[in-house]
Amino acid sequence: xxxxxxxxxxxxxxxxxxxxxxxxxxxxxxxxxxxxxxxxxxxxxxxxxxxxxxxxxxxxxxxxxxxxxxxxxxxxxxxxxxxxxxxxxxxxxxxxxxxxxxxxxxxxxxxxxxxxxxxxxxxxxxxxxxxxxxxxxxxxxxxxxxxxxxxxxxxxxxxxxxxxxxxxxxxxxxxxxxxxxxxxxxxxxxxxxxxxxxxxxxxxxxxxxxxxxxxxxxxxxxxxxxxxxxxxxxxxxxxxxxxxxxxxxxxxxxxxxxxxxxxxxxxxxxxxxxxxxxxxxxxxxxxxxxxxxxxxxxxxxxxxxxxxxxxxxxxxxxxxxxxxxxxxxxxxxxxxxxxxxxxxxxxxxxxxxxxxxxxxxxxxxxxxxxxxxxxxxxxxxxxxxxxxxxxxxxxxxxxxxxxxxxxxxxxxxxxxxxxx
Numbered sequence: 385x386x387x388x389x390x391x392x393x394x395x396x397x398x399x400x401x402x403x404x405x406x407x408x409x410x411x412x413x414x415x416x417x418x419x420x421x422x423x424x425x426x427x428x429x430x431x432x433x434x435x436x437x438x439x440x441x442x443x444x445x446x447x448x449x450x451x452x453x454x455x456x457x458x459x460x461x462x463x464x465x466x467x468x469x470x471x472x473x474x475x476x477x478x479x480x481x482x483x484x485x486x487x488x489x490x491x492x493x494x495x496x497x498x499x500x501x502x503x504x505x506x507x508x509x510x511x512x513x514x515x516x517x518x519x520x521x522x523x524x525x526x527x528x529x530x531x532x533x534x535x536x537x538x539x540x541x542x543x544x545x546x547x548x549x550x551x552x553x554x555x556x557x558x559x560x561x562x563x564x565x566x567x568x569x570x571x572x573x574x575x576x577x578x579x580x581x582x583x584x585x586x587x588x589x590x591x592x593x594x595x596x597x598x599x600x601x602x603x604x605x606x607x608x609x610x611x612x613x614x615x616x617x618x619x620x621x622x623x624x625x626x627x628x629x630x631x632x633x634x635x636x637x638x639x640x641x642x643x644x645x646x647x648x649x650x651x652x653x654x655x656x657x658x659x660x661x662x663x664x665x666x667x668x669x670x671x672x673x674x675x676x677x678x679x680x681x682x683x684x685x686x687x688x689x690x691x692x693x694x695x696x697x698x699x700x701x702x703x704x705x706x707x708x709x710x711x712x713x714x715x716x717x718x719x720x721x722x723x724x725x726x727x728x729x730x731x732x733x734x735x736x737x738x739x740x741x742x743x744x745x746x747x748x749x750x751x752x753x754x755x756x757x758x759x760x761x762x763x764x765x766x767x768x769x770x771x772x773x774x775x776x777x778x779x780x781x782x783x784x785x786x787x788x789x790x791x792x793x794x795x796x797x798x799x800x801x802x803x804x
Contacts, residue, residue, distance in 0.1 A: 387687075388413045388442060389425070390432055390462070391453030394714075394747035394765040395672035397421050399453060399686075401745070402679045406687035413447065419756045420746025432457055435465045442471055449474065451690060455531060458648075458668050459485035474690050475648040476668045480639055483650070483666040487565050488529050490635075490666055497634040501663045502655075504567035510554045513564050517546045523569040526550060528558040537596075537606055539569065572657035573801070574664070575616045576674050577627050579652075580689060581636065582698035583645030587689075588624065590681065590705065591616040592674040593801070598721055600797045607721045608762055611798030613711040613773055614677040618656050627654065627661045635666070647693060676745045676765045677712045681705050711776035711799050712767040714747070715784060715792045720761035728758045728791040735786055742779060743767040763792060774803045 385408055389396050397420040403409050404424050415438065417427035430437050432454075442450065450466055452458055452475040461478035482489040494501040502525070507513035517524070526549035528536030536558045538549035546566075553561050578589040592614040598604040631654070636646050651667040651674070670678070679686065683704040692698045717724040726748075733756060736744055745767065748760020764787075768779035777799055784794060 385409055385448045385687075386411050386413070386446060388415060388447045388450045389417075389421075389453060390415055390438075390450065390457055392416050392418050393453065393672050393760075394745040394762070395670055395675040396453040397745040397747070398676040398679050398743075398765075399451060399670075400425050401743070402682065402686040403451075403690075406685050408685075408687050408691070413445070415441070418746045418759070419749035419751045420744070422751055432462075433460070435462060438462075439466065439469055439471070442466075443469075448472065449690070449694065451475070453669060455481070455484050455667065455669055459531060472694055474694060476646055476650075477644065479642070479644045480646050481668045483635070484668040485531060486529055487527050487665060488563060490663075491565065493635060493638045494663060497638050499631055499634050499663055500661065502567040502570050504565055506563055506565055508563045510550060513550045513554075513566060514547055516566060517543055517550065520546070520566070522546070525567045525569055526553070527565040527567070528553045528561060529563050529565060530559060530561075570655040570657060570662055570664075572655045572662070573618060575618050575654045575656050575661075576612075576671055577616075577632075577652045577654055577661075578670070578674070578678065579628075579632055579650050580693060580698065580703075581646050581648065581650060582693040582696045583647045584696055585699040586628075586632065586636070587698055587701075587703050589649065589703065590614055590678040591619045592671065592677050593617075594671060594674055595795060595798055598716075598795075600795050601800075605721055607716075609671070609673045609714060610716070610795045611711070611713040612671070612673045612677045613709070613776075613799045613802060614674065614681060615709075617802045623656065623659055623661065626659075627652065631661055631663050672747075673712045673714055673762075673765050676743070676767050677710045680741070680743055680767055680769050681708065681710050706769070708741075708769050708771055709773045709776055710767060710769045711773055711780060712765050713777070713780045713784065713794050713798050714762050715764040715766065715787075715789065715794050716762050717748070717758050717760070718791055718793055720793075724761045725791065726758055726760065730756045730758060730763070730787075730789055732787050732789070736783060738783075741769040742783065743769075744783070758791065763789075773799045777803060
């Protein structure tokens with residue numbers, strides 16, 4: 385079977401790596417891919433926003449299946465476009481993707497279906513938002529409504545911080561903004577909870593915890609993710625049942641009531657308060673870097689799961705996991721997430737000799753004249769799997785030190801809540 389993966393990050397490299405292990409896969413294409421996918425697949429330099437060009441390539445090369453990694457093509461309706469052209473594709477359609485594309489769409493579902501979430505208000509102009517903040521107790525959370533690559537969320541400790549956040553959002557920092565979401569701050573511990581659905585049934589697809597803040601100790605601006613570990617230390621059967629019953633199932637029922645079946649990965653960002661789950665937000669795809677941390681723990685053939693979803697036979701397979709601890713650290717370009725430099729050569733990659741349960745997934749990289757250069761803020765993902773989070777982190781440290789890339793930095797405290 386020929387498979388095409390849409391995307392260029394660490395998540396897509398991890399997906400590519402997992403699919404490569406399946407006997408069912410004949411060849412893999414990545415659009416546009418990165419320097420890591422190039423070594424195990426065929427990178428195709430196409431604009432993922434140009435649906436017509438993608439369709440033309442798929443038809444010409446007789447691609448059997450398309451897997452969409454990042455959120456924007458999903459929110460923009462690539463699934464709908466491909467299905468209309470009789471092309472098999474993995475991922476939710478445009479309507480269902482509003483769960484991530486509009487935080488307010490999701491909040492309105494929470495209100496109607498009694499899904500536990502933070503109390504919130506929606507404001508359609510700057511004046512009303514600022515008036516509300518004048519009466520608010522702090523901290524509060526201010527959110528951009530649309531996609532913001534993980535950066536459109538402000539935890540504000542003061543009126544000054546919250547007013548700055550509202551101004552930045554309405555002034556277009558994350559694209560045109562017609563409304564802003566302001567919600568209460570929930571004091572608990574975060575958890576990333578993943579399921580996969582074929583529109584009829586759902587299966588759990590692991591838990592993780594990422595680290596969004598750029599600085600050690602979870603300080604500084606939000607990023608796309610500085611590292612993650614899996615499974616979450618909060619994972620237990622009782623909590624899992626609560627998440628499914630109170631959050632996931634009502635959400636999927638809400639979509640069904642609107643005439644839509646959800647197909648693909650669904651990632652619930654949760655706040656756990658005294659063993660009770662509250663929904664923070666949804667992502668309609670695998671997280672990044674959570675995906676790079678979860679897939680190495682997967683026992684079941686990854687393609688078998690994808691294929692079962694495509695053919696609405698998810699209930700016929702059992703998803704199995706290795707009983708171990710996975711931890712990933714993201715090596716970023718200095719200056720990320722604000723002003724960082726690209727096109728910095730990454731030497732010493734040939735010195736990284738990976739053994740079993742060690743992984744290196746490329747994120748923001750490219751190849752030029754047989755040399756590898758940085759091409760984004762988050763550049764490389766180092767992952768290790770072992771019998772403890774502490775051991776996994778030490779393995780990752782050694783790999784990063786061996787690379788010794790002078791243009792990069794990383795958080796040395798990934799997993800600090802689970803590592804004493």
